Amino acid sequence: MIKFLDLKKQDRKIHNFILSDIKKIINNNNFILGKYVYSFEEKFAKFCNAKYAISCANGTDALTLALKSLDLPKNSEVIIPAMTYCSTAFSVINANLKPILADIGYLQPSISLKEIKKKITKKTKVIMPVHLYGSVVNINTIRKIIKNKKILIIDDCAQAHGSKLNSKKIGSIADISCFSFYPGKNLGAYGDAGIITTNSKFYKDKIKSLRNLGSIKKFIHNNIGINSRMDSIQAAVLTRKLPFLNSNNKKRVKIANIYKNKINNSKIIKLKYSENCVFHQYVILCKKRKNLIRLLKKNKIEFSFHYPYPIHKIEALKENFKKKKFLNAERLAKEGLSLPIDPNLSNSNLNKIIKTLNTF
Numbered sequence: 001m002i003k004f005l006d007l008k009k010q011d012r013k014i015h016n017f018i019l020s021d022i023k024k025i026i027n028n029n030n031f032i033l034g035k036y037v038y039s040f041e042e043k044f045a046k047f048c049n050a051k052y053a054i055s056c057a058n059g060t061d062a063l064t065l066a067l068k069s070l071d072l073p074k075n076s077e078v079i080i081p082a083m084t085y086c087s088t089a090f091s092v093i094n095a096n097l098k099p100i101l102a103d104i105g106y107l108q109p110s111i112s113l114k115e116i117k118k119k120i121t122k123k124t125k126v127i128m129p130v131h132l133y134g135s136v137v138n139i140n141t142i143r144k145i146i147k148n149k150k151i152l153i154i155d156d157c158a159q160a161h162g163s164k165l166n167s168k169k170i171g172s173i174a175d176i177s178c179f180s181f182y183p184g185k186n187l188g189a190y191g192d193a194g195i196i197t198t199n200s201k202f203y204k205d206k207i208k209s210l211r212n213l214g215s216i217k218k219f220i221h222n223n224i225g226i227n228s229r230m231d232s233i234q235a236a237v238l239t240r241k242l243p244f245l246n247s248n249n250k251k252r253v254k255i256a257n258i259y260k261n262k263i264n265n266s267k268i269i270k271l272k273y274s275e276n277c278v279f280h281q282y283v284i285l286c287k288k289r290k291n292l293i294r295l296l297k298k299n300k301i302e303f304s305f306h307y308p309y310p311i312h313k314i315e316a317l318k319e320n321f322k323k324k325k326f327l328n329a330e331r332l333a334k335e336g337l338s339l340p341i342d343p344n345l346s347n348s349n350l351n352k353i354i355k356t357l358n359t360f
């Protein structure tokens with residue numbers, strides 16, 4: 001069986017270090033926030049070239065906390081792509097704001113800048129691009145589109161750790177950036193974890209309070225916050241894994257280039273990924289997806305979908321977006337298929353996947 005992602009294999013070299021860190025944490029009785037967490041926050045901020053990093057419990061909370069820190073009037077509009085993970089939309093609703101969908105670009109993973117322009121109204125307060133599959137949205141162009149309007153950019157970087165826009169790291173360009181460390185991400189913890197980066201001291205202070213039940217000082221609660229703290233064990237795991245992020249991303253890019261150059265079947269359509277994409281996923285389109293799935297199963301090749309429903313067709317959200325159409329997002333949901341892009345995918349398995357696809 002060719003696995004879609006083999007996490008055990010990824011971290012074999014650092015397992016013993018991680019286990020000894022966990023032992024120390026148990027002996028010190030220091031499980032939530034604390035030394036390991038603050039040290040990881042500093043390291044991650046430095047990695048992104050951002051002034052501040054505030055950790056939290058997961059990527060969904062990172063987005064919700066970022067939005068809540070803005071103190072916007074209820075139902076202010078937040079523009080998000082019609083194709084993303086459900087969390088992007090849910091975070092907007094959970095922050096008492098209104099998600100406005102914009103389609104993704106033609107054969108592109110991420111939000112169309114033209115569509116953003118069309119969706120801006122007087123109520124728009126935030127644009128929330130998602131660097132889906134690690135493909136970078138041009139934040140600089142969005143800045144030009146919103147010019148002097150009072151609109152902020154919060155980017156969902158859950159799939160784009162280590163990617164860049166020109167020479168600038170993702171996590172340092174938008175007003176606030178939100179990351180997930182779900183285990184399967186390019187940088188993943190051994191459980192749920194997330195982080196927010198920003199260059200604004202104001203947002204940093206607000207988010208730091210909101211993630212800890214509105215408190216900076218024990219028993220003093222200045223805001224109605226949530227309990228969304230990172231625990232020490234996740235911080236220790238992430239600290240050990242961070243030094244390998246760039247090299248793992250390079251391996252992903254190498255595999256993606258091989259897919260791009262060697263898949264030569266006209267029934268398989270390749271997406272246009274941005275420069276400096278870090279390939280959290282490698283997604284292809286195929287009109288006859290059912291038949292392709294049958295072939296992959298027969299050859300014992302695992303695959304996945306990212307994502308089988310566009311935002312407006314998710315059961316819990318259907319009512320919010322009745323009669324809306326987003327053709328590019330709908331096509332990606334219907335025809336998209338994610339191939340294995342594990343940084344440790346062996347050459348022989350990679351060749352087998354390509355050979356199988358080319359015989360389809």
Ligand SMILES: Cc1ncc(COP(=O)(O)O)c(C=O)c1O
Nearest residue numbers: 058059060085087158180181182
């Ligand atoms: C694009 C995107 N946004 C948000 C999230 C939410 O992150 P988490 O699962 O850590 O809550 C994810 C991860 O699953 C994601 O892929």
